[in-house]
Amino acid sequence: MKRSGYIRKTFGLILFALMATVSCTETAYVPATFENTPIGNFKALWNIMDRHYCFFDLKKRELGVDWDSVYVKYEKLIDKDMSDLSLYEVLNNMLRELKDGHVNLYGYYDVGRNWTWKTDYPSNYSAEIRSYYLGNDYFIAAAGYNYIILPDNIGYMTIESFSNVISESKLDAIISWFALCNGIIIDLRENGGGIVSEAEKVAARFTEEKVLAGYMKYKTGPGRNDFSDAMPIYLEPASTQLRWQKPVALLVNRGCFSSANDFTVKMKALPNVTVFGDRTGGGGGLPISSELPNGWSIRFSSAPMFDADMNDIEGGVDPDVWVSLTDSDRAKNVDTLIETARKWINDKIINP
The missing domain is CATH 3.30.750.44 (Transcription Regulator spoIIAA)
Known part of the structure; x- marks a missing residue:
């Protein structure tokens, strides 16, 4: 140490x-x-x-x-x-x-x-209901990356964690498989985070130009308010791989934390993306670690991050469209968020 x-x-x-x-x-x-x-x-x-x-x-x-x-x-x-x-x-x-x-x-x-950022709120999610949409014949690109084409020609994929590495070739395969779809639904719910560069790798597949995605400050001294000026964070398009430019519906809930929170910020900055669901769980500070004299370790947030409008994201990111999983839909094994996203994509085809 x-x-x-x-x-x-x-x-x-x-x-x-x-x-x-x-x-x-x-x-x-x-x-x-x-x-x-x-x-x-x-x-x-x-x-x-x-x-x-x-x-x-x-x-x-x-x-x-x-x-x-x-x-x-x-x-x-x-x-x-x-x-x-x-x-x-x-x-x-x-x-x-x-x-x-x-x-x-x-x-x-x-x-x-x-974990009160998650446990104090409704989940707006059911793994059992999601399994009805995936069925038994879905594709697995990497751990947690599951995808299938829904009957109305909309691509549906889950990203359960950013802790697992997905190769660029597998992202190419997903986008190629969805090539003729009218849009994509990315289900990020319950993604607790992982590797930030993995989240950025995926987000880079949904933009054709360099986009201001947010800002970050870092500590410059021991004072509680010793911070640098806000430094811009940009999302740049994937350089040589396939990129998607048709509508994207991103589904989020309070279980989206840390790098999933950061992924939501980046995706929300893109014009072809609309975010559905609840506020994310937050986790908008870069963590570092230290050690106590007795050997116990402490991890904590050290660098605050913001969205492109300089809004703090520690407490989460608001969706563009607030949607809750209703009891009536749950009883019918219907996911309100997925159905709302499907309707939005289909409406975009009729009224682009």
């Missing part, structure tokens, strides 16, 4: 990390003065977050979380004779105040997490 001093990340380094993986292993500064005691580990964790976490203003504005008050609240719970398990519970509860899905405490007992 790197402990030599505060890391002043260059924008190029941040972009490299962003393109490589959301599970970034870049490490943050750990002050050497903190001892491996309950209070030492508590102070180390609070200070690491204080210097490097990127959403304090947002969390205070939206959740009323004051990080200094959090210190006072949880310091009272630290005892020099407390067990490791008790310490872990206190530290994890302190981090849960932030309600950030990219904040995780990796201890010997558990991985601390907060």
Whole structure:
């Protein structure tokens, strides 16, 4: 682990990390003065977050979380004779105040997490109903990439995760198979993220020109508001491979997090794409990691990302068309989101 001093990340380094993986292993500064005691580990964790976490203003504005008050609240719970398990519970509860899905405490007992970005909302999704649309004879391009042509000549594909690598040749095969279709439905629901470069690889198949997709800031110092100016993020078309220019309906729900959230931002910036469903789960901060004196690891959001209009995407991305899976449709094994997207594509054919 790197402990030599505060890391002043260059924008190029941040972009490299962003393109490589959301599970970034870049490490943050750990002050050497903190001892491996309950209070030492508590102070180390609070200070690491204080210097490097990127959403304090947002969390205070939206959740009323004051990080200094959090210190006072949880310091009272630290005892020099407390067990490791008790310490872990206190530290994890302190981090849960932030309600950030990219904040995780990796201890010997558990991985601390907060999934309220997903669990506090309706799923607007049924795996059983989706299986009726896929049937038994669908194609599998890669793990989680399933596709088929629906009876009304609309391509339907699922992307269940961006953790799995899909080759450019397999993306070519999907687009070739859909070539005569009137449009494509991409079902992103329940995609919890993965490798950002994989998400960008897929999005690049749906544009013919370089498009401003969003912005990112990065930390320039230990102050809570020490950020760079907003740096533009562009989506560029796939260079030599096949690209799709007919209508695309992207289906999202609260289960779309991290790189799936980023994928939604990029796709929403494209003129041939309309997003249907619910707000995504968010996860709009590039995560990095650090380590406490006792060896526990902490992961947290370090660089905030925004859409093309400079809207913060930590709390999710709104769809263009809000659609919920209705109880009446669910009872009939009908997916309201898929049917709404099919109607939109068919209407586009009649009234382009």
